[in-house]
Amino acid sequence: xxEIQEFxxxxxxxxxxxxxxxxxxxxxxxxxxxxxxxxxxxxxGSFREEQGASAQIQVAVVxxxxxxxxxxxxxxxxxxxxxxxxxxxxxxxxxxxxELVTEMLEDRNQIPGRAYRxxxxxxxxxxxxxxxxxxxxTLLASPRASKATRFAMAIGSDACHDTLEKFLGDSPHGxxxxxxxxxxxxxxxxxxxxxxxxxxxxxxxxxxALDFDDIDDVEF
Amino acid sequence: xxxxKQSTTVLAYGASERGPLHARExxxxxxxxxxxxxxxxxxxxxxxxxGSRPKSHxxxxxxxxxxxxxxxxxxxxxxxxxxxxxxxIEINWHLRVHPHTPEETATTCLFAxxxxxxxWIVGGLGDGxxxxxxxxxxxxxxxxxxxxxxxxxxxxxxxxxxxxxxxxEELPATSEPRFALLATDGIGDDLKxxxxxxxxxxxxxxxxxMPPRSRWHSIRQSLRHWPTPRHxxxxxxxxxxxxx
Numbered sequence: 001x002x003e004i005q006e007f008x009x010x011x012x013x014x015x016x017x018x019x020x021x022x023x024x025x026x027x028x029x030x031x032x033x034x035x036x037x038x039x040x041x042x043x044x045g046s047f048r049e050e051q052g053a054s055a056q057i058q059v060a061v062v063x064x065x066x067x068x069x070x071x072x073x074x075x076x077x078x079x080x081x082x083x084x085x086x087x088x089x090x091x092x093x094x095x096x097x098x099e100l101v102t103e104m105l106e107d108r109n110q111i112p113g114r115a116y117r118x119x120x121x122x123x124x125x126x127x128x129x130x131x132x133x134x135x136x137x138t139l140l141a142s143p144r145a146s147k148a149t150r151f152a153m154a155i156g157s158d159a160c161h162d163t164l165e166k167f168l169g170d171s172p173h174g175x176x177x178x179x180x181x182x183x184x185x186x187x188x189x190x191x192x193x194x195x196x197x198x199x200x201x202x203x204x205x206x207x208x209a210l211d212f213d214d215i216d217d218v219e220f
Numbered sequence: 221x222x223x224x225k226q227s228t229t230v231l232a233y234g235a236s237e238r239g240p241l242h243a244r245e246x247x248x249x250x251x252x253x254x255x256x257x258x259x260x261x262x263x264x265x266x267x268x269x270x271g272s273r274p275k276s277h278x279x280x281x282x283x284x285x286x287x288x289x290x291x292x293x294x295x296x297x298x299x300x301x302x303x304x305x306x307x308x309i310e311i312n313w314h315l316r317v318h319p320h321t322p323e324e325t326a327t328t329c330l331f332a333x334x335x336x337x338x339x340w341i342v343g344g345l346g347d348g349x350x351x352x353x354x355x356x357x358x359x360x361x362x363x364x365x366x367x368x369x370x371x372x373x374x375x376x377x378x379x380x381x382x383x384x385x386x387x388x389e390e391l392p393a394t395s396e397p398r399f400a401l402l403a404t405d406g407i408g409d410d411l412k413x414x415x416x417x418x419x420x421x422x423x424x425x426x427x428x429x430m431p432p433r434s435r436w437h438s439i440r441q442s443l444r445h446w447p448t449p450r451h452x453x454x455x456x457x458x459x460x461x462x463x464x
Contacts, residue, residue, distance in 0.1 A: 010449070054452040
């Protein structure tokens with residue numbers, strides 16, 4: 001046995017990916033929730049195959065439907081994550097999701113200092129039904145959350161672009177618009193590629209700029 | 221005081237190993253380290269060039285030299301405060317990396333100096349590990365990352381707030397054994413926080429008594445077979461040890 005093993009972490013440096021998923025009742029329409037489930041599951045599968053990566057990709061899913069946000073999937077390495085489909089129901093408590101994610105990001109037991117900068121992915125097809133401005137401001141102002149790479153997708157024409165744009169802040173990419181359910185998959189391919197490219201790079205903290213339009217050519 | 225000088229053995233040793241990522245990409249080791257002794261006493265320096273900067277390996281090497289030069293000059297001025305030492309390190313480093321820019325040569329810099337009088341100065345700018353054990357007393361000056369930092373985020377020579385972020389400590393001479401452990405973040409980040417002290421003691425006990433050449437080989441071997449899965453970083457560690 002390597003003697004140093006006694007003193008060192010047994011797992012690679014984590015690279016957390018946290019998804020904030022709208023599971024309000026409207027997501028049950030036009031196959032949106034099913035497409036979202038398939039896309040997230042496919043993304044986790046791609047992460048699982050990243051064995052040569054320098055970081056361990058970890059995934060957490062915070063859902064917001066019903067009365068308040070819930071931790072659907074705690075932060076778990078993609079390799080050992082068994083995906084459980086989300087179901088759509090209730091209102092759109094997005095502010096509650098922002099609060100939950102801020103808490104996660106600031107908790108060094110969940111996301112230690114040796115982790116690479118997290119990625120946050122917000123998906124919504126509607127308007128928040130709770131108070132969201134304050135919680136979003138807290139999220140963006142928190143020292144660790146403000147460093148996260150952020151992506152956002154608006155599903156359909158009823159999504160609140162204003163909220164999603166504010167969530168992105170000064171991120172280099174704009175809000176991805178999914179007019180049809182199948183475009184949800186394209187968005188997640190883009191997120192997947194961005195994350196896996198980071199894990200193979202010299203500096204996994206650096207955000208990699210990828211073009212949406214190239215994504216259809218990429219097979220995972 | 222003079223009895224410390226006459227009967228104390230001072231050991232300085234360390235090693236550096238290029239990480240798997242740089243080896244795979246045929247890129248140089250961006251860490252550097254140095255041990256030196258002279259009229260100023262005994263010095264060890266450990267530097268970690270910032271991975272994303274094109275000339276950071278050069279910056280790290282120059283930071284070692286800049287520290288030695290600064291210590292030599294600073295020691296000649298009786299009772300000069302340590303903050304002048306770190307200012308000298310910065311100026312020397314800027315001159316040494318010129319005409320490259322500080323941004324493209326940015327590097328962390330950790331050092332430990334034992335002066336002939338038995339007094340120690342330890343200092344550091346950036347991440348990694350800098351700890352001192354005096355007898356049974358463990359003191360970590362640079363270790364766990366600040367609250368809001370993630371991996372690879374660090375202050376450095378060449379960063380905007382560099383000179384304001386130095387940690388410097390003057391330690392009085394002691395009749396007890398004392399060692400300083402310096403390491404880059406390729407080691408520091410992978411050590412469990414609660415095991416760092418035990419690691420320091422283990423390291424000195426294992427490698428300290430070896431003959432210099434086999435010690436250097438053995439430390440490199442250990443760094444090459446670093447156990448954390450998927451580790452990629454360059455790894456450098458050095459010890460300054462005084463044994464009365």
